[in-house]
Amino acid sequence: MNAMTGTLNSTQRMDTTAAIAVALTVVGWASAFPAIRAGLAAFGPLELGALRFAIAAVPAAIFLAVKRPALPRLDEVWRLVFGGAIFVALYTVMLNFGELTVSAGAAGFIINVSPIFTAIMAMVLLGERFSGMAWAGTVIPSPALASSPWPTGMDCLLTPVLFWCLVRPCARPSTPSSRSRCLPAIIR
Numbered sequence: 412m413n414a415m416t417g418t419l420n421s422t423q424r425m426d427t428t429a430a431i432a433v434a435l436t437v438v439g440w441a442s443a444f445p446a447i448r449a450g451l452a453a454f455g456p457l458e459l460g461a462l463r464f465a466i467a468a469v470p471a472a473i474f475l476a477v478k479r480p481a482l483p484r485l486d487e488v489w490r491l492v493f494g495g496a497i498f499v500a501l502y503t504v505m506l507n508f509g510e511l512t513v514s515a516g517a518a519g520f521i522i523n524v525s526p527i528f529t530a531i532m533a534m535v536l537l538g539e540r541f542s543g544m545a546w547a548g549t550v551i552p553s554p555a556l557a558s559s560p561w562p563t564g565m566d567c568l569l570t571p572v573l574f575w576c577l578v579r580p581c582a583r584p585s586t587p588s589s590r591s592r593c594l595p596a597i598i599r
Contacts, residue, residue, distance in 0.1 A: 460504050
């Protein structure tokens with residue numbers, strides 16, 4: 412045991428399960444754009460969207476069958492239907508159609524900058540405040556995001572996604588004591 416390991420308590424050590432989950436999420440999310448582009452060679456945009464939903468439905472159905480969560484209240488059903496139809500389905504179809512004309516890297520760039528524009532619109536239209544930590548969490552990964560449309564292969568998306576996953580959590584509202592440890596928080 413070295414001096415560094417001996418001084419860390421159990422909450423400060425990296426949780427292996429969380430690190431694996433983060434790695435799988437980063438790789439899975441980063442590979443989505445090239446996979447969509449490849450899938451469009453065999454399927455149309457609507458068919459590919461339906462296939463993606465069918466694949467995602469299998470583990471969701473298994474989870475629901477095992478856990479048996481309570482059904483949503485009737486007054487909540489419209490929100491689920493509206494959100495699923497408008498936000499999830501429309502996003503998927505538009506992304507698939509978009510990737511017919513732009514590269515996977517450009518699609519990744521467009522999707523990755525949307526939170527920045529959302530934050531700017533919230534500031535201008537709703538008077539939201541954006542803290543210094545939030546700006547840091549936005550600006551630090553921006554060079555990697557901006558470079559994503561030009562390289563080819565997996566590196567065109569993995570680098571910006573990795574930066575976004577590591578730095579963006581710093582921008583979340585948090586207590587002053589948790590801000591100082593925002594990066595280790597995502598790998599615990």
